[in-house]
Amino acid sequence: ETGVTQTPRHLVMGMTNKKSLKCEQHLGHNAMYWYKQSAKKPLELMFVYNFKEQTENNSVPSRFSPECPNSSHLFLHLHTLQPEDSALYLCASSQDRSNTGELFFGEGSRLTVL
Amino acid sequence: AQSVAQPEDQVNVAEGNPLTVKCTYSVSGNPYLFWYVQYPNRGLQFLLKYITGDNLVKGSYGFEAEFNKSQTSFHLKKPSALVSDSALYFCAVRDKGNTGKLIFGQGTTLQVKP
Numbered sequence: 001e002t003g004v005t006q007t008p009r010h011l012v013m014g015m016t017n018k019k020s021l022k023c024e025q026h027l028g029h030n031a032m033y034w035y036k037q038s039a040k041k042p043l044e045l046m047f048v049y050n051f052k053e054q055t056e057n058n059s060v061p062s063r064f065s066p067e068c069p070n071s072s073h074l075f076l077h078l079h080t081l082q083p084e085d086s087a088l089y090l091c092a093s094s095q096d097r098s099n100t101g102e103l104f105f106g107e108g109s110r111l112t113v114l
Numbered sequence: 115a116q117s118v119a120q121p122e123d124q125v126n127v128a129e130g131n132p133l134t135v136k137c138t139y140s141v142s143g144n145p146y147l148f149w150y151v152q153y154p155n156r157g158l159q160f161l162l163k164y165i166t167g168d169n170l171v172k173g174s175y176g177f178e179a180e181f182n183k184s185q186t187s188f189h190l191k192k193p194s195a196l197v198s199d200s201a202l203y204f205c206a207v208r209d210k211g212n213t214g215k216l217i218f219g220q221g222t223t224l225q226v227k228p
Contacts (some may be wrong), residue, residue, distance in 0.1 A: 002159070043218040102160045104156075
C-alpha cells in the first residue's frame with residue numbers, strides 16, 4: 001500500500017467511448033503525475049500537476065484530458081482513443097516538485113482499447 | 115538533456131548469488147538518482163535514491179546502489195539474491211528543471227532462479 005489509489009484497475013473500451021481514470025493520494029502531497037507504460041517502451045511522462053496547476057503537458061494528444069480538482073485527486077478523461085493507446089496508466093505523487101523527493105506510484109489502470 | 119540507460123534487458127542470477135543491475139546516466143551538474151522495482155501487474159515501488167553524501171546508498175529489501183561519478187554509473191546491487199527479487203527494475207534521474215519529473219531508463223528484468 002503506497003498511499004496512492006487508482007481506479008479502475010482494468011478498463012476495456014471501444015474507440016467511441018468516453019471513460020475516466022481516477023487517482024487519489026492520501027499522503028498529503030502537492031504534486032501529482034500521469035505516466036504511460038507500454039510494452040517494450042520506457043515509461044512516458046504525460047502530465048504533471050503542482051498545487052492543482054498543470055506544469056507539464058508532454059505533447060499528449062488531446063484525446064487525453066487531465067483534471068486535478070484538488071491536490072489529492074487526479075483524473076484522466078479518455079475519449080475517442082486508438083488501439084495504440086492500450087497501456088498501463090500509472091499515477092504518482094510527490095511532496096512537491098523538488099528534485100530530491102521520490103515519487104509514490106499507484107498500482108496502475110490497465111487500459112485496453114478495442 | 116538528462117537521460118539514463120540500462121544496458122541490459124535481462125539479468126539472470128542464481129538464488130544466493132550476488133546480483134548487479136546496471137545503470138548509467140547523463141546529466142549536467144550533480145545527479146539525483148533513483149531505483150524503482152515493479153512486480154507483475156503492480157505499480158512501481160521506490161527502492162532507494164542518491165542525492166548527496168555517501169556513494170553507497172542502502173535501500174529497501176536489502177538492496178544497495180553505488181554512485182560512481184567518474185563512471186557516471188549508479189548500479190543496483192544485492193549480496194544474495196532471492197527468487198522473490200525477480201521483477202522489473204527501473205533506474206531514474208530527476209529533472210533539474212521546475213517540473214520535477216522523473217526520467218526513467220528502459221528497465222531491466224531480473225530473473226532469479228532457484
